[in-house]
Amino acid sequence: EVRTGSHTGTLVGSESGTITGATGLTYVQSGAYGRGSGTASYDIDNIKIYNGVTSTTTPATWTRQPPSFTASFWAAGGTAGPWTPVNYHNEYAGGTWSTATALGTAVQMVSGCGTKTAGLVIGGDTADTANPISTVQAWNGSAWSTSTGGTMNVARNQHATGGSSISAWACAGRTGSSGNNTSSFWNNSSWTSGATTSTNRRNHGGAGSTDDCWITGGYDGSNSLASTEQYNGTSWSAGGNLSVAVNSIMGGGGDTYNAIITGGYDGSNNSNRSNIYNGTAWSLGGTLSNAHRYGITSGTPDDAIAGLGYVSSWTPTWAELYNGTTWSTTGSVSSGRTTGAGGN
Numbered sequence: 146e147v148r149t150g151s152h153t154g155t156l157v158g159s160e161s162g163t164i165t166g167a168t169g170l171t172y173v174q175s176g177a178y179g180r181g182s183g184t185a186s187y188d189i190d191n192i193k194i195y196n197g198v199t200s201t202t203t204p205a206t207w208t209r210q211p212p213s214f215t216a217s218f219w220a221a222g223g224t225a226g227p228w229t230p231v232n233y234h235n236e237y238a239g240g241t242w243s244t245a246t247a248l249g250t251a252v253q254m255v256s257g258c259g260t261k262t263a264g265l266v267i268g269g270d271t272a273d274t275a276n277p278i279s280t281v282q283a284w285n286g287s288a289w290s291t292s293t294g295g296t297m298n299v300a301r302n303q304h305a306t307g308g309s310s311i312s313a314w315a316c317a318g319r320t321g322s323s324g325n326n327t328s329s330f331w332n333n334s335s336w337t338s339g340a341t342t343s344t345n346r347r348n349h350g351g352a353g354s355t356d357d358c359w360i361t362g363g364y365d366g367s368n369s370l371a372s373t374e375q376y377n378g379t380s381w382s383a384g385g386n387l388s389v390a391v392n393s394i395m396g397g398g399g400d401t402y403n404a405i406i407t408g409g410y411d412g413s414n415n416s417n418r419s420n421i422y423n424g425t426a427w428s429l430g431g432t433l434s435n436a437h438r439y440g441i442t443s444g445t446p447d448d449a450i451a452g453l454g455y456v457s458s459w460t461p462t463w464a465e466l467y468n469g470t471t472w473s474t475t476g477s478v479s480s481g482r483t484t485g486a487g488g489n
Contacts, residue, residue, distance in 0.1 A: 147159065217237070217238055217260070217261055217489055218236070218237040218238075218261075218443060218450050218487065218488070218489055219234070219235065219236045219237070219245070219260075219261045219264060219284075219487060219488055219489075220233075220234070220235050220237070220441055220452075220453060220478070220485050220486065220487040221233065221234040221235075221248055221257060221264075221266050221282075221284075221485060221486050221487070222234075222248055222251070222252045222253060222255045222257075222266055222269060222482075222484075222485045222486050223253055223255070223453065223482035223483055223484050223485025223486075224253035224254070224459060224482055224483055224484045224485075225459055225460050225481070225482045226459045226460075227459065228253060228254075228270070228272075228273055228274055229253075230251040230252050230253035230269070230270065230271055230272075231251050231253070231480070231482050232247040232248035232249070232250065232251040232252075233247065233248075233480040233482060233485070234246060234247050234248055234284075234289075235478050235479070235480060236261055237450070237464070237475075237476070237478075240475050240476045241476050242464070242476050242477065242478040242479060244479060244480070246287070246288060246289065247289075248266060248282055248289055249282060249289045249290075249291060250271060250280060250282060250291070251271065252266065252268075252269035252270065252271055252278070252280075252282075253269055253270050253271075253302075253484050253485075254269055254270045254274055254277075254302040254303045254319075254484045255267065255268060255269030255270070255302065255484065255485060255486045256268070256269075256304055256305055256306040256315070256395070256396070256486050257306060257486025257487055257488050258306050258307050258308050258309060258310070258313050258488050259284070259308075259309050259310040259313075259488045260309075260310075260488060260489060261286070261488075261489075262284075262285070262286035263284065263285060263286065263309070263310040263311075264283070264284040264310055264488045265281055265282070265283055265284070265294050265306075265310050265313055265331075265488075266281070266282040266284070266289075266486045267281050267294075267297065267304075267306050267313065267315050267486070268280070268281070268297055268300065268301045268302055268304060268315060268318070269302050269486075270302040274302065274303070274319070275319065275321065275322050276302075277300040277301045277302040277303075277318070277319055277320055277321070278300050278302070279296050279297040279298070279299065279300040279301075280296065280297075281294035281295055281296060281297060281331075281336075282294065283310060284310075294310070294331070295331055295334070295335055295336050296336065297315060297329050297336045298329055298335075298336045298337060298338060299315075299320055299325075299327055299329050299336075299338070300320060301315060301317075301318040301319060301320050301325070301327075301329075302318055302319050302347075303318045303319045303324075303347035303348045303395075304316060304317055304318025304319070304347065304349075305317065305318070305349055305350060305351025305352075305360045305397070306351070306486075307351060307352045307353045307354060307355075307358045308331070308353075308354050308355050308358075309354075310333075311331075311332075311333035312331065312332060312333065312354065312355050313330070313331040313355065314328060314329065314330050314331070314339070314355050314358060314376075315328065315329045316328040316329075316342065316351060316358075316360055316376075317342060317345065317346045317347060317349060317360065317363070318346075318347045319347050323345070323366055324345040324346055324347040324363075324364070324365060324366055325345055326341045326342040326343070326344060326345045326346070327341055328340060328341065328342065328376075328381075330355055339376075340376070340379065340380045340381055341381070342360065342374050342381045343374065343381065343383070344365060344370065344372060344374070345365055345366065346360070346362075346363035346364060346365050346370055347363055347364055348362075348363050348364050348392045348393045348394065348395060348439075349361060349362050349363025349364075349370070349392070349394055350362055350363075350394035350395070350396060350397035350406040350409075350442070351397050352396075352397040352398050352399055352400070352404060352443075353376075353399070353400045353401060353404070354400065355378065356376075356377065356378030357376070357377065357378070357400045357401055358375070358376045358400070358401065359373060359374065359375045359376070359384060359397075359400075359401045359404055359422070360373070360374050361373040361374075361384070361387060361394075361397070361406065361420075361422070361427075362387055362390065362391045362392060362394050362406065362409060363392050363394065364392035364393075368390070369390040369391055369392040369410070369411065369412050370390055370391075370392065371386040371387040371388075371389065371390040371391070372384075372386055372387075373385055373386060373387070373422070373427070375401045375424075384401070384422075384424075384425075385422065385425055385426040385427050386427065387420055387427050388420075388427060388428075388429065389411050389416075389418070390411065390412070391409035391410060391411050391416055392409060392410055392438075393408075393409050393410040393438035393439050394406050394407075394408065394409040394438075394442075395438075395439050395440060395441065395454075395483075395484060396440065396441045396442040396443065396451075396487060397442055397443075398442055398443045398444040398445055398449055398489075399422070399444070399445045399446060401422070401424050402422075402423060402424035403422075403423070403424075403445055403446060404421070404422035404445075404446070405419060405420065405421055405422070405430065405442060405444065405445060405446045405449050405467075406419070406420050406442055407419045407420075407433060407437075407440065407442045407449075407451040407454075408433065408435075408436065408437040408438055408440050408442075408451070408454050409438055410438040414436065415436040415437050415438050415454075415455070415456065416436055416437075416438070417432050417433045417434070417435065417436035417437070418430075418432065418433075419431055419432070419433060419449075419451075419467065419472070421446045430446060430467070431467060431470055431471045431472050432472065433451065433465055433472045434463075434465060434472060434474060435454065435456050435461075435463050435465065436456065437451075437454025437455055437456050437461070438454055438455050438483075439454055439455045439483040439484045440452060440453055440454020440455070440461075440483065441453050441454070441485060441486070441487035442487075443487050443488060443489050444467070444489065446467075446469060447467075447468070447469040448467070448468065448469070449466070449467040450464060450465070450466055450467070450475075451464070451465050451467070451472075452464030452465060452478070453478065453481070453482060453483060453485060453487075454483060455483045458481075459481075459482070459483055460481030460482060460483075461481050461482075461483065462477040462478050462479070462480075462481040463477060464476065464477065464478065
């Protein structure tokens with residue numbers, strides 16, 4: 146259906162089609178359809194996989210089927226020492242890391258989102274931890290650009306981000322010498338301000354889309370945090386607390402009903418815990434081999450990757466994969482660093 150204004154607007158026209166014989170799908174891809182002088186673009190969202198029940202007396206059930214994340218991952222930016230930003234860019238596939246085109250601007254204390262062919266490195270810092278920038282570096286699979294990802298309306302570092310290259314968000318972090326509670330949203334045209342969170346925080350975890358995202362943990366300037374906040378496209382609300390307050394998380398994966406973070410700093414030690422969220426409460430997942438902080442985590446609680454977190458140096462090269470039960474080591478990246486951005 147095509148409607149004016151929104152999904153409840155006046156119906157302009159509609160078309161439908163049926164696809165049959167689609168079995169054993171590996172990927173579902175969205176696209177754009179043009180007709181006449183107009184173009185309609187769309188996204189596929191909330192994919193559900195039918196479990197094969199055919200009985201007319203027993204209601205059929207549906208389950209969410211997340212895509213495979215650990216087969217395709219990228220990491221960019223970070224610091225190779227306190228505080229020396231780098232422009233490293235690496236890609237991961239099937240247990241092997243490769244070197245990709247370097248960032249145009251070396252940046253640290255940064256976060257990112259998107260895929261290996263369409264990603265964003267958002268904000269960060271080019272000098273110290275208290276000098277955030279509003280620059281967004283966009284990757285199209287072959288080159289980085291600062292003209293296609295817009296410029297954030299709020300300069301920030303040590304923040305959380307999520308979404309895609311055309312629909313992204315960034316929340317909290319440092320906007321100067323202290324943390325903040327603001328959020329920014331990208332609609333493939335411009336960055337605008339969204340709702341504020343209840344708590345100022347930085348060095349926290351977060352992930353999800355622009356209408357289904359979350360942040361957790363972090364540091365409020367005095368204490369590590371255990372609180373979680375969730376965003377529904379309009380406002381932030383309180384979620385479940387972590388069992389242990391932790392900061393220096395820098396990353397996360399999944400949506401508000403299926404989320405994961407790893408590592409962090411609990412005030413005394415680096416953590417080797419993974420924490421899993423179901424939309425209400427956090428629980429402990431598998432234990433990592435590397436207790437770390439300032440690492441990158443992405444994926445879902447059933448299929449995640451973590452790595453490049455500070456263990457005993459600022460140039461770690463480790464990475465681990467998670468299958469929903471246990472973590473296992475995988476190939477090492479050639480360019481070690483911490484506080485970088487990543488995505489799938």
